[in-house]
Amino acid sequence: MRDKAWRLGPEHFGRLISVLAEQGYEVLGPQVDGPAVRWGPLTGPDELPQGIGAETSPGHYRLKQRSGPERFAWGPSPDSLKRWLHVPEECFVHAAQDNGAFHILPGEQPGAPPGGAAPPKFAFIGMRPCDLAALVRLDAVFLKGPYVEEHYSARRREAFLVVVNCTASLDTCFCASMECGPGARTGYDVALTEHTAEEPAAYLAEAGSARGVALIEAITAPRAEPGFIAECREACKQAAAVQRRRVDWRTAPAVMLRSFEHPRWEQTARRCLACGNCTLTCPTCFCVNTIEHTAIDGSTGGRSRVWDSCFTQNFTYIHGGSVRTSVKSRYRQWLGHKLAWWQQQFGTAGCTGCGRCIAWCPAGIDISEEFAALAGTAQGGTGA
Amino acid sequence: MTTHQSTPVSPVPASSGPMTPLPARLISVEKETHDTYTLTLEPPSAPGGELASRFRPGQFSMLYDYGVGELPISISGDPERPEQLVYTIRSVGPVTTSLVTRAPGDAIGVRGPFGTPWPMTEARGKSVLIVAGGIGLAPLRPAIYHILRHRGDYNRLVILYGARSPRDILFKKELSAWGLLPDTQSLITVDYGGVSWRGHVGVVTTLFKSIRAQPAETYALLCGPEVMMRFALRELQIRGLPKNQIFLSMERNMKCAAGFCGHCQLGPFFVCKDGPVFSCAAIEPWMDLYEA
Numbered sequence: 001m002r003d004k005a006w007r008l009g010p011e012h013f014g015r016l017i018s019v020l021a022e023q024g025y026e027v028l029g030p031q032v033d034g035p036a037v038r039w040g041p042l043t044g045p046d047e048l049p050q051g052i053g054a055e056t057s058p059g060h061y062r063l064k065q066r067s068g069p070e071r072f073a074w075g076p077s078p079d080s081l082k083r084w085l086h087v088p089e090e091c092f093v094h095a096a097q098d099n100g101a102f103h104i105l106p107g108e109q110p111g112a113p114p115g116g117a118a119p120p121k122f123a124f125i126g127m128r129p130c131d132l133a134a135l136v137r138l139d140a141v142f143l144k145g146p147y148v149e150e151h152y153s154a155r156r157r158e159a160f161l162v163v164v165n166c167t168a169s170l171d172t173c174f175c176a177s178m179e180c181g182p183g184a185r186t187g188y189d190v191a192l193t194e195h196t197a198e199e200p201a202a203y204l205a206e207a208g209s210a211r212g213v214a215l216i217e218a219i220t221a222p223r224a225e226p227g228f229i230a231e232c233r234e235a236c237k238q239a240a241a242v243q244r245r246r247v248d249w250r251t252a253p254a255v256m257l258r259s260f261e262h263p264r265w266e267q268t269a270r271r272c273l274a275c276g277n278c279t280l281t282c283p284t285c286f287c288v289n290t291i292e293h294t295a296i297d298g299s300t301g302g303r304s305r306v307w308d309s310c311f312t313q314n315f316t317y318i319h320g321g322s323v324r325t326s327v328k329s330r331y332r333q334w335l336g337h338k339l340a341w342w343q344q345q346f347g348t349a350g351c352t353g354c355g356r357c358i359a360w361c362p363a364g365i366d367i368s369e370e371f372a373a374l375a376g377t378a379q380g381g382t383g384a
Numbered sequence: 385m386t387t388h389q390s391t392p393v394s395p396v397p398a399s400s401g402p403m404t405p406l407p408a409r410l411i412s413v414e415k416e417t418h419d420t421y422t423l424t425l426e427p428p429s430a431p432g433g434e435l436a437s438r439f440r441p442g443q444f445s446m447l448y449d450y451g452v453g454e455l456p457i458s459i460s461g462d463p464e465r466p467e468q469l470v471y472t473i474r475s476v477g478p479v480t481t482s483l484v485t486r487a488p489g490d491a492i493g494v495r496g497p498f499g500t501p502w503p504m505t506e507a508r509g510k511s512v513l514i515v516a517g518g519i520g521l522a523p524l525r526p527a528i529y530h531i532l533r534h535r536g537d538y539n540r541l542v543i544l545y546g547a548r549s550p551r552d553i554l555f556k557k558e559l560s561a562w563g564l565l566p567d568t569q570s571l572i573t574v575d576y577g578g579v580s581w582r583g584h585v586g587v588v589t590t591l592f593k594s595i596r597a598q599p600a601e602t603y604a605l606l607c608g609p610e611v612m613m614r615f616a617l618r619e620l621q622i623r624g625l626p627k628n629q630i631f632l633s634m635e636r637n638m639k640c641a642a643g644f645c646g647h648c649q650l651g652p653f654f655v656c657k658d659g660p661v662f663s664c665a666a667i668e669p670w671m672d673l674y675e676a
Contacts, residue, residue, distance in 0.1 A: 294450075
């Protein structure tokens with residue numbers, strides 16, 4: 001399917017949205033929402049950001065106006081698809097009690113919103129390649145283990161994915177070294193690359209699935225010329241070339257093994273607020289807590305899962321106390337899991353190089369810098 | 385108490401996935417020590433409920449107390465008596481306290497069984513050394529039941545049990561009875577004996593000198609406080625047990641038991657699905673790391 005490439009003008013972009021809506025999809029796209037880009041319902045291309053970029057650095061994120069026609073130059077936003085597919089809070093057990101006995105009530109169909117009849121059928125337009133890579137990682141957690149998480153599964157199964165390859169990297173991006181961007185490799189229905197040398201911008205469209213081909217054929221876009229394709233690919237390549245941060249993730253399991261008691265953990269723990277911002281903005285952090293909710297008369301109740309963070313003290317609580325009491329141990333767990341142990345668990349790193357945890361850390365802690373310090377010093381200062 | 389008639393009920397069938405607790409009727413609550421009780425339940429009557437009692441020694445269930453919470457609890461009963469579900473619970477927090485104060489006839493939610501079992505098949509033809517501390521004897525009792533039911537499949541059985549004090553000794557009558565069986569040793573030690581105690585005093589590793597079994601042909605199964613297991617596996621290796629014949633059961637905070645919640649992680653392991661039973665070869669590097 002990769003040998004087929006089309007050129008989308010502004011009119012095709014509008015049709016892409018309306019055709020998906022006609023097919024019954026709830027179309028979602030990135031939009032400027034106050035000081036950040038967030039995902040929301042999309043009815044037309046004019047709702048997408050236009051001429052908007054973003055400036056990030058450790059502990060810093062600001063949208064900034066650009067002069068060009070680009071709609072997808074804002075990099076990874078604090079929001080990611082995790083909020084839509086692995087929702088922040090979800091009731092998964094509805095129960096009622098009667099004289100010491102309880103029974104399970106039929107709830108919503110798996111994946112459906114509260115009171116909803118069926119799971120939503122999302123079409124995401126404009127996800128970043130790192131976000132797509134994050135979905136592949138969440139799939140490994142929720143769909144590929146001994147059990148299938150049925151709520152995530154129901155929403156994920158239906159989702160139509162239109163990825164937009166990045167032609168602009170933010171300062172905090174390191175997807176190239178994580179092999180998750182700036183161009184999408186696999187897993188999408190349609191991949192777009194923005195061509196900003198013309199105004200309004202045009203898009204190179206490539207299909208990654210049969211339904212992706214069907215969509216592009218339905219909007220009757222012309223085939224892309226080789227020159228246009230080459231220019232789009234070059235722009236994407238440039239986005240990789242400008243990335244300064246890198247993480248040599250393949251060495252991470254060995255580095256973690258030998259730097260478990262590295263003094264760096266203690267130094268970083270003095271800066272870390274254990275606030276959990278990194279885990280909330282991380283598109284692959286999946287940990288959840290379970291909470292009970294019971295009617296005031298006790299007649300009905302239920303259990304909900306809510307996003308949790310390994311930075312909280314209660315996360316590892318067992319009778320007698322928590323396993324990870326120090327901030328040092330909690331930061332070590334988070335970094336170790338993202339870069340090293342995830343590889344042993346799921347075969348890829350848990351990090352996609354989106355850089356959200358760097359930009360959204362109020363203390364400006366930089367995972368790439370932390371890892372370099374651990375890897376470098378542990379090898380006697382020669383660098384990993 | 386009002387009925388649930390006002391609850392909105394959609395026509396869609398309820399989920400029956402691994403995250404849904406199935407109500408099981410409590411048959412009896414038996415007091416074992418001042419803070420530990422054994423609960424016997426009927427397998428859940430819901431479709432698939434019979435699977436809850438088809439377990440292998442070492443596995444655990446998630447027990448849900450309506451309106452209070454849910455916890456991982458080791459199965460302490462006989463794997464060849466699937467008509468009942470048996471759990472031994474030390475009352476230490478809100479959920480365990482609520483569970484042990486439930487009355488016969490009440491319903492308790494059950495999910496599972498989950499996790500890896502003790503290596504009962506690999507240990508066939510060998511001697512088995514059980515090293516337990518405190519409530520850690522509970523997940524080892526199904527292994528002992530299994531060996532006693534298939535006595536010819538195993539060589540010697542050595543049970544070493546450590547408790548804090550004489551009043552904390554779990555399954556006391558059974559421990560004494562097992563010691564009287566042929567080719568079986570059952571020894572108890574306590575940390576604090578008091579004036580009337582005539583038995584061993586000291587941590588469980590002090591009993592190791594009394595083991596009558598050949599180390600090279602012995603499988604050791606350990607469960608108890610982590611500090612106890614850390615010293616026990618060191619001591620067992622000094623005595624000549626190979627790493628791949630030492631197994632231990634770990635405890636971590638768990639919210640789901642299915643690998644979704646992330647709470648039970650220990651380095652590269654999810655204790656819920658990669659454990660709770662680990663071979664020493666796999667887990668030893670992680671046992672000595674503080675706050676791993």
